[in-house]
Amino acid sequence: xxxxxxxxxxxxxxxxxxxxxxxxxxxxxxxxxxxxxxxxxxxxxxxxxxxxxxxxxxxxxxxxxxxxxxxxxxxxxxxxxxxxxxxxxxxxxxxxxxxxxxxxxxxxxxxxxxxxxxxxxxxxxxxxxxxxxxxxxxxxxxxxxxxxxxxxxxxxxxxxxxxxxxxxxxxxxxxxxxxxxxxxxxxxxxxxxxxxxxxxxxxxxxxxxxxxxxxxxxxxxxxxxxxxxxxxxxxxxxxxxxxxxxx
Amino acid sequence: xxxxxxxxxxxxxxxxxxxxxxxxxxxxxxxxxxxxxxxxxxxxxxxxxxxxxxxxxxxxxxxxxxxxxxxxxxxxxxxxxxxxxxxxxxxxxxxxxxxxxxxxxxxxxxxxxxxxxxxxxxxxxxxxxxxxxxxxxxxxxxxxxxxxxxxxxxxxxxxxxxxxxxxxxxxxxxxxxxxxxxxxxxxxxxxxxxxxxxxxxxxxxxxxxxxxxxxxxxxxxxxxxxxxxxxxxxxxxxxxxxxxxxxxxxxxxxxxxxxxxxxxxxxxxxxxxxxxxxxxxxxxxxxxxxxxxxxxxxxxxxxxxxxxxxxxxxxxxxxxxxxxxxxxxxxxxxxxxxxxxxxxxxxxxxxxxxxxxxxxxxxxxxxxxxxxxxxxxxxxxxxxxxxxxxxxxxxxxx
Ligand SMILES: Nc1ncnc2c1ncn2[C@@H]1O[C@H](COP(=O)(O)OP(=O)(O)OP(=O)(O)O)[C@@H](O)[C@H]1O
Ligand SMILES: [Mg+2]
Numbered sequence: 001x002x003x004x005x006x007x008x009x010x011x012x013x014x015x016x017x018x019x020x021x022x023x024x025x026x027x028x029x030x031x032x033x034x035x036x037x038x039x040x041x042x043x044x045x046x047x048x049x050x051x052x053x054x055x056x057x058x059x060x061x062x063x064x065x066x067x068x069x070x071x072x073x074x075x076x077x078x079x080x081x082x083x084x085x086x087x088x089x090x091x092x093x094x095x096x097x098x099x100x101x102x103x104x105x106x107x108x109x110x111x112x113x114x115x116x117x118x119x120x121x122x123x124x125x126x127x128x129x130x131x132x133x134x135x136x137x138x139x140x141x142x143x144x145x146x147x148x149x150x151x152x153x154x155x156x157x158x159x160x161x162x163x164x165x166x167x168x169x170x171x172x173x174x175x176x177x178x179x180x181x182x183x184x185x186x187x188x189x190x191x192x193x194x195x196x197x198x199x200x201x202x203x204x205x206x207x208x209x210x211x212x213x214x215x216x217x218x219x220x221x222x223x224x225x226x227x228x229x230x231x232x233x234x235x236x237x238x239x240x241x242x243x244x245x246x247x
Numbered sequence: 248x249x250x251x252x253x254x255x256x257x258x259x260x261x262x263x264x265x266x267x268x269x270x271x272x273x274x275x276x277x278x279x280x281x282x283x284x285x286x287x288x289x290x291x292x293x294x295x296x297x298x299x300x301x302x303x304x305x306x307x308x309x310x311x312x313x314x315x316x317x318x319x320x321x322x323x324x325x326x327x328x329x330x331x332x333x334x335x336x337x338x339x340x341x342x343x344x345x346x347x348x349x350x351x352x353x354x355x356x357x358x359x360x361x362x363x364x365x366x367x368x369x370x371x372x373x374x375x376x377x378x379x380x381x382x383x384x385x386x387x388x389x390x391x392x393x394x395x396x397x398x399x400x401x402x403x404x405x406x407x408x409x410x411x412x413x414x415x416x417x418x419x420x421x422x423x424x425x426x427x428x429x430x431x432x433x434x435x436x437x438x439x440x441x442x443x444x445x446x447x448x449x450x451x452x453x454x455x456x457x458x459x460x461x462x463x464x465x466x467x468x469x470x471x472x473x474x475x476x477x478x479x480x481x482x483x484x485x486x487x488x489x490x491x492x493x494x495x496x497x498x499x500x501x502x503x504x505x506x507x508x509x510x511x512x513x514x515x516x517x518x519x520x521x522x523x524x525x526x527x528x529x530x531x532x533x534x535x536x537x538x539x540x541x542x543x544x545x546x547x548x549x550x551x552x553x554x555x556x557x558x559x560x561x562x563x564x565x566x567x568x569x570x571x572x573x574x575x576x577x578x579x580x581x582x583x584x585x586x587x588x589x590x591x592x593x594x595x596x597x598x599x600x601x602x603x604x605x606x607x608x609x610x611x612x613x614x615x616x617x618x619x620x621x622x623x624x625x626x627x628x629x630x631x632x633x634x635x636x637x638x639x640x641x642x643x644x645x
Contacts, residue, residue: 054639057552083554083556083557092552098549098552114248115248115550115556115559
């Protein structure tokens with residue numbers, strides 16, 4: 001069964017100008033993600049993960065090349081269209097949870113639905129259902145600060161799922177958690193994937209990347225590995241890096 | 248996102264830090280309160296003036312003939328009456344008024360505060376004075392210079408036990424018979440408008456030396472034409488004297504109009520000065536909104552990542568600023584009313600005057616819409632700043 005392509009990077013580059021010098025945070029990156037895949041993007045610090053994640057998340061546009069999200073060329077969109085795309089097609093899970101502190105859990109999960117124009121009643125129901133799903137149905141009126149980090153991250157998973165997006169984008173989702181709650185969150189992401197969602201996980205940690213099916217390894221803005229997680233080469237440290245450390 | 252959702256969000260945010268919101272509104276509160284009280288004071292003073300003038304009779308006009316130079320040219324009562332008759336669209340009734348300064352004695356008692364005035368037969372109608380008992384001054388009294396008088400209720404009650412008709416009193420040693428008693432006008436106080444004696448003007452001018460100067464009181468037909476009627480009279484007098492220092496004409500309605508417009512200028516200037524504090528308040532709101540936008544950079548980033556378009560962020564912050572300012576306006580209006588009542592009370596306590604500080608609905612609505620408008624105006628710039636933030640930078644902000 002040929003799966004539908006959701007994410008397609010065609011020669012994507014992102015160039016930053018720092019005074020006179022030019023930094024290629026992403027350098028001619030090519031890859032595709034198909035519907036229902038669970039992909040981990042890994043790499044050392046500064047390798048360009050966040051750059052790619054910003055582009056995938058439509059928070060930023062490529063300097064060169066094309067990024068197609070479900071066949072739509074994101075590079076040609078204006079800021080409002082990007083906002084609409086983020087709202088409809090993407091569910092974000094951030095390292096710092098990024099919940100709105102003054103809103104209770106239910107209201108937090110409702111936010112993307114509100115911007116989508118979902119009527120109040122339906123919004124309530126969908127948000128409540130999403131919170132039930134992550135096991136927080138009994139805490140809907142709590143404020144984020146009244147929860148543990150792991151619970152907060154579950155709220156942000158619920159928020160990402162509530163709008164039924166095409167892609168769930170998780171940026172270091174376990175970075176602020178201890179290893180036990182981190183594993184819990186990862187299990188939940190695997191569950192989300194098993195239910196048919198496309199998940200892109202960004203991490204610098206090989207152990208966490210191992211929960212995915214496929215690994216894209218970045219180094220200095222280039223893809224140095226793209227293949228199944230089971231391949232022994234998936235977790236080989238790039239040469240350049242080991243040399244630098246050795247010096 | 249609907250407007251009511253936006254409103255709800257703004258309300259929630261304002262209520263979540265009440266103290267800060269209150270301080271943000273303070274400038275607006277003070278400005279609106281000041282504007283309301285000043286406008287109310289203007290209304291109160293205008294009403295007070297109107298009432299005082301009404302007591303004098305707003306359809307009255309006073310003509311004072313001074314006479315000219317050494318040639319002793321002076322217009323007579325008959326000539327003045329002719330002018331009145333020739334202009335029936337402007338003038339109606341006329342009566343001379345002669346102020347007497349002689350001492351009044353009732354029995355053995357000397358009345359120092361009582362005022363004595365010589366008047367014509369129409370005087371009571373002109374001044375809207377009503378005869379309670381007996382009769383007024385009549386044409387025959389004028390003609391025959393009789394020694395009769397009409398007294399105010401104060402004298403009748405205190406000096407004659409309510410039965411003044413037929414009794415006598417002495418003015419400058421001459422005996423006058425009381426033929427009429429006026430209805431109570433003020434509150435029958437000594438020296439007030441019920442402590443009065445009216446005698447025929449002809450008798451009065453015989454008894455007291457008033458020189459050439461004579462004073463008349465007239466009714467004008469229409470208050471709206473007050474200044475035109477005044478001009479008619481002035482022109483007629485100028486034709487006679489060929490000198491505009493020989494007479495003085497003053498119309499109560501016109502004087503009221505002049506004073507009201509002067510008062511309005513003063514009130515407007517004061518209100519504008521108070522209005523400046525509204526602008527200062529607006530700048531205060533802008534300042535806090537700018538701080539708030541910076542503080543909430545991360546929230547803005549999150550909302551943008553979750554799909555908020557720029558216009559929603561803009562709407563959110565403008566609504567918040569407008570609501571803050573409008574709430575300040577409402578508090579200011581309430582305080583303004585409270586303060587108005589307090590000032591009214593203070594004026595009544597400290598002064599005899601009955602000035603009611605009463606803000607009118609128009610100025611209240613104006614103050615409210617200005618404060619809401621200020622919120623929108625001064626909130627726009629910070630809101631625009633928020634709306635245009637780059638989502639990536641905003642998300643990264645701590
Ligand atoms: N806004 C920017 N301006 C200039 N240079 C930037 C900017 N953002 C990223 N870079 C540069 O681009 C390169 C890739 O950065 P990126 O943030 O994508 O790395 P990363 O893989 O996410 O690293 P980390 O694991 O530390 O988050 C780095 O060299 C970085 O300095
Ligand atoms: Mg990063």
